Amino acid sequence: MDTPLIEFKDVTKRFGPRTVLDRVSLQIYEGQVTTIIGLSGAGKSVLIKHIIGLLKPDEGRILIRGKPINEMDKNEMDACLAGMSYMFQDNALFDSMTVYENVALPLRETTNLDKAEIDHRVMDRIEQTELGDAIHKYPSEISGGMQKRVALARALVTDPRIVLFDEPTSGQDPIRKNAILGMIAEYQRRFGFTAILVSHEIPDVYFISNRILALYQQKIVFQGTPEELEHFEHPFKDEVIQSLEGLQQELTSLYSKRQFKVRYYAQLRRDTSEKSYVVAVFTLEGMDDVIAALGHEAAQEAIRCMSVLINKHFGAVGGFSARRGMNEFMTVLPYSDIAEAEDILKDFIEDFRGQGIQDISARALKRAASGGCVEFSIRVGLAQGQPIAGIDSVIESAKEQQKEVARLRCDS
Amino acid sequence: MTLNEYRQNSAEQEKRGRLFTFLTWPFATTGRGAISWVNHMGAATIFLLLACLKVFRPKQLSKIIQQVYYIGASSLLIIMLVSLFTGMVLGLQSYHALVKFGAQGSLGTLVALSLVRELGPVLTAIMITARAGSAITAQVGIERISEQIDALDTMRIDSLGYLISPRIVASIISFPILTAVFDLIGIFGGYVSGVLLLGANAGAYFYRVQESLELKDVTDGFIKAVVFAVIVALVCCYQGYFAHMREDSRGAKAVGLATTSAVVLSCVLILIADYIVTSLLM
Numbered sequence: 001m002d003t004p005l006i007e008f009k010d011v012t013k014r015f016g017p018r019t020v021l022d023r024v025s026l027q028i029y030e031g032q033v034t035t036i037i038g039l040s041g042a043g044k045s046v047l048i049k050h051i052i053g054l055l056k057p058d059e060g061r062i063l064i065r066g067k068p069i070n071e072m073d074k075n076e077m078d079a080c081l082a083g084m085s086y087m088f089q090d091n092a093l094f095d096s097m098t099v100y101e102n103v104a105l106p107l108r109e110t111t112n113l114d115k116a117e118i119d120h121r122v123m124d125r126i127e128q129t130e131l132g133d134a135i136h137k138y139p140s141e142i143s144g145g146m147q148k149r150v151a152l153a154r155a156l157v158t159d160p161r162i163v164l165f166d167e168p169t170s171g172q173d174p175i176r177k178n179a180i181l182g183m184i185a186e187y188q189r190r191f192g193f194t195a196i197l198v199s200h201e202i203p204d205v206y207f208i209s210n211r212i213l214a215l216y217q218q219k220i221v222f223q224g225t226p227e228e229l230e231h232f233e234h235p236f237k238d239e240v241i242q243s244l245e246g247l248q249q250e251l252t253s254l255y256s257k258r259q260f261k262v263r264y265y266a267q268l269r270r271d272t273s274e275k276s277y278v279v280a281v282f283t284l285e286g287m288d289d290v291i292a293a294l295g296h297e298a299a300q301e302a303i304r305c306m307s308v309l310i311n312k313h314f315g316a317v318g319g320f321s322a323r324r325g326m327n328e329f330m331t332v333l334p335y336s337d338i339a340e341a342e343d344i345l346k347d348f349i350e351d352f353r354g355q356g357i358q359d360i361s362a363r364a365l366k367r368a369a370s371g372g373c374v375e376f377s378i379r380v381g382l383a384q385g386q387p388i389a390g391i392d393s394v395i396e397s398a399k400e401q402q403k404e405v406a407r408l409r410c411d412s
Numbered sequence: 413m414t415l416n417e418y419r420q421n422s423a424e425q426e427k428r429g430r431l432f433t434f435l436t437w438p439f440a441t442t443g444r445g446a447i448s449w450v451n452h453m454g455a456a457t458i459f460l461l462l463a464c465l466k467v468f469r470p471k472q473l474s475k476i477i478q479q480v481y482y483i484g485a486s487s488l489l490i491i492m493l494v495s496l497f498t499g500m501v502l503g504l505q506s507y508h509a510l511v512k513f514g515a516q517g518s519l520g521t522l523v524a525l526s527l528v529r530e531l532g533p534v535l536t537a538i539m540i541t542a543r544a545g546s547a548i549t550a551q552v553g554i555e556r557i558s559e560q561i562d563a564l565d566t567m568r569i570d571s572l573g574y575l576i577s578p579r580i581v582a583s584i585i586s587f588p589i590l591t592a593v594f595d596l597i598g599i600f601g602g603y604v605s606g607v608l609l610l611g612a613n614a615g616a617y618f619y620r621v622q623e624s625l626e627l628k629d630v631t632d633g634f635i636k637a638v639v640f641a642v643i644v645a646l647v648c649c650y651q652g653y654f655a656h657m658r659e660d661s662r663g664a665k666a667v668g669l670a671t672t673s674a675v676v677l678s679c680v681l682i683l684i685a686d687y688i689v690t691s692l693l694m
Binding site for chain 2: 053054078081082084085086088090093096105106108109110158
């Protein structure tokens with residue numbers, strides 16, 4: 001693998017007699033979304049404050065692009081920090097400044113750009129974060145969600161190469177939480193920065209993360225992809241993930257991935273009979289266009305409505321569902337075959353075309369930051385499996401079978 | 413050793429320990445206080461030097477003007493009010509004291525010298541401490557505990573240069589100007605009570621004011637004002653900037669205590685500095 005962008009080698013940090021980080025070693029790679037998970041008070045914020053230089057380690061070394069921070073001269077350090085932004089857990093907005101002034105502050109104070117260029121860049125970020133109506137308001141006059149977006153706009157206005165997010169979704173409702181995570185993922189794709197998140201929003205952060213770092217009892221006990229974390233056997237998984245991850249996902253009210261697997265094993269894998277089951281994989285296509293036209297909250301509302309509709313049809317006949325990705329769902333129909341599943345799917349599609357898609361559109365428009373035309377479609381695939389075989393291959397097969405079953409057009 | 417002997421020994425040792433603690437307590441407390449004082453003095457000196465060095469960075473002028481407006485212009489009304497009544501009380505008291513000796517003609521001298529040499533700089537500094545100094549501590553303290561200062565550091569904006577330097581410069585500009593205003597209005601206040609209300613001679617009053625005041629009195633008053641400006645700005649900014657490091661409290665309470673400490677300490681230091689500067693200028 002490439003040289004890590006940021007590397008911790010045996011970093012220890014103590015506050016008085018209390019050790020917060022104990023010989024922590026980790027690697028963060030360029031261009032990825034890396035999420036540090038752990039319980040509240042585990043030292044996640046302390047860890048990322050070391051990256052931006054707000055805290056210094058008592059022992060150990062921190063390397064940026066292979067060079068130890070403590071061996072850098074002032075110019076090198078300045079150059080490193082110039083490419084970084086930090087979004088604070090409590091936003092740290094200047095309450096005596098308007099939204100516009102808060103976003104413009106780093107450009108005004110650290111660059112020699114002229115007023116017109118600063119104005120152009122600030123307005124760009126303000127529009128991208130859907131804050132157009134709030135530019136002259138003070139932080140105390142806007143909602144918590146909007147304050148988060150102001151902090152996000154301020155963090156991105158300098159076009160940083162590394163952005164550190166300290167619990168960016170804390171104190172938000174499920175739709176806003178997912179909207180903020182979606183926003184981070186979208187900006188990361190669009191601008192290509194390296195995102196480092198501190199979060200305990202499990203499993204929501206899995207959908208946007210390339211790598212997960214698990215901080216447990218002052219140490220990093222896991223580094224790897226979200227998929228690798230599912231196979232990770234460690235007390236961390238029992239104590240932390242299971243306590244943070246609810247039985248149902250907050251936004252969709254569907255099973256969490258872990259609970260989905262528990263249900264699958266309990267109901268199907270232990271069954272020695274040769275009855276089959278069917279997996280359906282649903283994908284909402286065109287969510288990027290929905291985000292562009294209506295904003296992130298509208299997109300999350302559409303995802304929530306979609307999950308309600310899936311549960312209504314498939315939950316009623318004994319099926320169980322989970323969210324699989326940002327805009328993807330999977331449902332298992334136990335003891336069914338493909339013909340039965342197609343009948344249920346037919347009803348689902350009729351309902352979806354008749355009322356469902358209009359409902360999703362109407363609810364999304366209610367949450368929309370701006371009015372606009374919304375166009376999206378749904379793709380569904382079915383595949384039959386045997387309990388004796390693993391479910392992963394059946395899910396993949398269902399995904400390959402996907403075809404478009406409904407589409408909402410602007411003119412409809 | 414039996415159990416009883418062991419218990420007796422332990423009790424005696426404990427008693428000796430308590431006696432030792434009681435006897436050494438004043439020295440230990442004084443020592444800890446002295447070490448803490450030396451630490452704070454060192455930190456405050458470095459804080460002041462760094463803040464002064466950062467005055468000369470680019471983009472400071474607009475911030476200095478803003479702070480001059482906040483510390484200086486916004487304090488003008490309260491300074492005028494306090495100086496008017498200070499002058500009036502001074503005129504009233506002095507007139508009744510002087511009239512006993514038939515020396516009411518010296519009223520102008522007494523009012524002018526008292527105000528320009530002492531009361532003007534000291535009362536101006538105390539009033540600005542109460543109005544602007546406390547607000548500086550509270551504002552900087554809140555910025556510290558709500559991580560706004562950390563946010564500046566992460567944005568590569570020097571927090572000392574951005575928050576502290578303009579306030580120190582603005583204080584150095586505002587204090588002498590407000591002291592001059594205090595002196596003028598105070599002398600007018602003495603005229604109102606001594607001449608207009610009690611009937612002293614107006615010509616004699618202004619003649620004595622003009623005759624008794626020397627340029628040195630005015631410059632000494634301004635030197636004091638500058639010294640007080642540095643003291644007030646340093647104490648108020650320092651208390652706010654390090655509000656999060658207070659050992660006696662955390663959060664909003666720490667900001668409240670920092671504000672109280674800033675005002676009390678500034679006032680005490682103003683009076684101590686007044687004595688020292690006066691002695692040196694004599």
